[in-house]
Amino acid sequence: MLSTGKLRPTLGLVRRPWCAAAAGIHSSGRRLHNPDEVDLFDFRYTTPFVKNLFVGKFIREQVFPFPRLNQQDYDQLQQMVDPVERFFKDDVDSAQIDTDAKIPAETLQGLKDLGLFGMQVPLEYGGLGLSNTEYARLGEITAIDGAIAVTLAAHQAIGLKGIMIAGNAEQKAKYLPKLATGEHVAAFALTEPSSGSDAASIQTRATLSDNGKHFLLNGGKIWISNGGIADVFTVFAKTEVVDSKSGEVKDKVTAFIVERSFGGITSGKPEDKLGIRGSNTCTVHFEDTPVPIENVLGEVGGGFKVAMNILNGGRFSMGSSGAGIVKKLIEQTAEHATTRTQFDRKLMEFPIIQEKFAEMALRAYAMESMAYLTAGIMDRWPGGSPDCSVEAAMVKVYSSESVWSSVSEALQVLGGLGYMKEYPYERYLRDARILMIFEGTNEILRMYIALVGMKFAGDILKEKLKELKRGNIGVILQTVRQRWGSGFGMGPSHGFVSEDRFIGDGFKAHPSLTAGAKLLEENVNNLGTMTETLLARHGKGIVEEQLVLKRVADITINMYAMTAVVSRASKAVVMGLPNYDHEVLMANTFCQKTYNENMQMFHDLGGENTDAAVQKIGKDILKTGNYIAAHPLDRTHDFDNIDVVPPQR
């Protein structure tokens, strides 16, 4: 077959991607010289990166080289960064917003005037049409004030996103223009008192009217960001759907665009929160609210998918927002560490303090690398709309926990001063706490990451088993080779460290990252073997083994972080960015630390661990409803008769 790239490669290769990957050949036989040029039918692009790790496959072409903007887009982005930074520096008083639990009207208007309410709305509807990468960049700046960041995100990352991705042309033309300028504010109404993580169990109902022209919405939502100020809501409610095949009537979730002006909508008073106090959060009640059928978003009964797509799309930007906060904190805290003297030395001279700053910097480096890698994959996937939900979930989990720990450490560096309201650290800490809770709790996301990955692996392994049963020589040989190789702990080299200093085809790490890349390679092989072992051990029952899944998720999150960090540092070296040697040091150090964590978790997964005992302790306590152990001072009557002689006075 001529390798024009337009003809599909043989079906065999497409259906069994792992074969070609192990052999390291391009399916069309063509070398891709320009890293930005991709072969649409190439099997390597069937699914984004992270899921493939679960079968021990590292598809390096998807993550090397690190995504970059062309000069024109980069210049324009820099132009946009300036006014936004100035606005946040000069015209945003975060302390006041926190004290008053309100964002002043002038500040909100300023944000609208700057264009920040329609960053990703397409140009033709009056928005800025920013790509995911550009949106992430501006997110670094808006994150400086937690309340503003959440207000903006609630409006556009989830509030109006549904219209953008699932709306028809009329709905987009009707609603997006005013939402893009901020004339109307949007909100996302899914959560209910009895339905948080379990979104499919919502009870708000939408019943079709007799004349079939509109739905009547009834129910209550809680903790809706922008709930009190929104004019347009994306509301999720249960509707009766008739199954076309069985004729059975089922309750399914449907998404609606609901205007406050439809009537019957009441918002409660703003909740008094620990952090992000300037963001409006309240209950929203619908009482016989009429919603025209033209306002159904997507299909009737297809609302759950709409909700998941909306939520999956916005998560990755927490990486860049988080990094924005941590980088700012490093600067502020360093000032203290370089000027404060104790024991005749500046704080910065003590290794314990140095470690804190290194930890903060490493986490920020990893967070932003993961965020921009994910954004880059999303922005340049051939054909658009790749499923990066697992990558985005990983970014969210890692970033939320890193921001929390970094803010806490920064506060610690200041000691008592950090605890005072005079300083912003306590506000940053309070604002950061929500990150681990909203947009999908970290617990749920860990389960999602592990289960999606395991399912992907399980499906492929099932295919493999079938081929083995059929006696397919190629698969048998390849399986043996893999097993043989991984038996020694070092599997087939994925070859993603350049042999020479001049990056040949751009799909590899620079040799200065060899230390980190080799550790990553090892982990990739470990994971491939471990997944098979776990599936063999637990089968379908793996769904219930949450403590196992939690470790799998943590390992893969770490591996994605290592990948992002190695790719980014490679780019820094190849481009000759200032301070690239510092980046190489950070990347290799990060990989070593994370590899150590991973090895501990692999060990726990493979052999003895305390899971069963831990679960028993937890269950017993929960059954009793309180702490069980007797009080340290408790005694019994017979004690003095036992053969233990207390010391004589």
Place this chain on the structure above:
Amino acid sequence: MWPIFDYGRFVSIISSSDVYGVVWMRSLAQLHKMANLRVLVGVKRVIDYAVKIRVKPDNSGVVTDGVKHSMNPFCEIAMEEAVRLKEKKLAKEIIAVSCGPAQAQETIRTALAMGADRGIHVEVTGKSIDGDNNQTGQMTAALLDWPQATFASEVTKENDHLKVVREIDGGLETVKVTLPAVITADLRLNEPRYATLPNIMKAKKKKIAKHKAADFGVDLTPTLEVVGVEDPPVRQAGQKVESTEELVAKLKDSGVV
């Protein structure tokens, strides 16, 4: 020099440091409607005001590589005034001009985002032609033989001339200038607006005309040579004296008296 069209009246708005703006106005038979004013504002790319300036180790200048540059804040004020004139319907078109290296185009783009209609970039490579000398406005006026009103903190139009309030050391001075004129902007003239993101995107479509100094027959051979650049001297500690006699004695010792 630039192609100066023989139109009746001018207004020029200049920043008080080293950027100049020349506004020239086309005169029509009907004099009372001034909506045909065309405003030319000079904008210069300088080191960002928030950056700590460092002198190069060889004392030949200041470090500019990798340092953040932005539009001169006084040029922003001049731009803002021009945009306000346009909003008040006193001006019809705003043109931003910059003489500088290729990166000056970024500054012109910011001016376009603030409200200029088109830009002119005269490519001048090498060092800046002038430092923070407060000469450009005055030089322009002299070359054109037009009246000037410098350090303007307020500009209002009255009939066919401009009333300009100037900030001087002794207070405020109000002058009347006939058009054409050159005006330089001072700090309190206005508060410049942010370039909003939608305007930044719209500015992409606005045109920037590129020229070389040679196109205008201008000779750029420097007539000034910078001999050296140094940090200001570190402030020395003072000495306290107890009496006048001691003071005189110390002054005599140091050879000052």
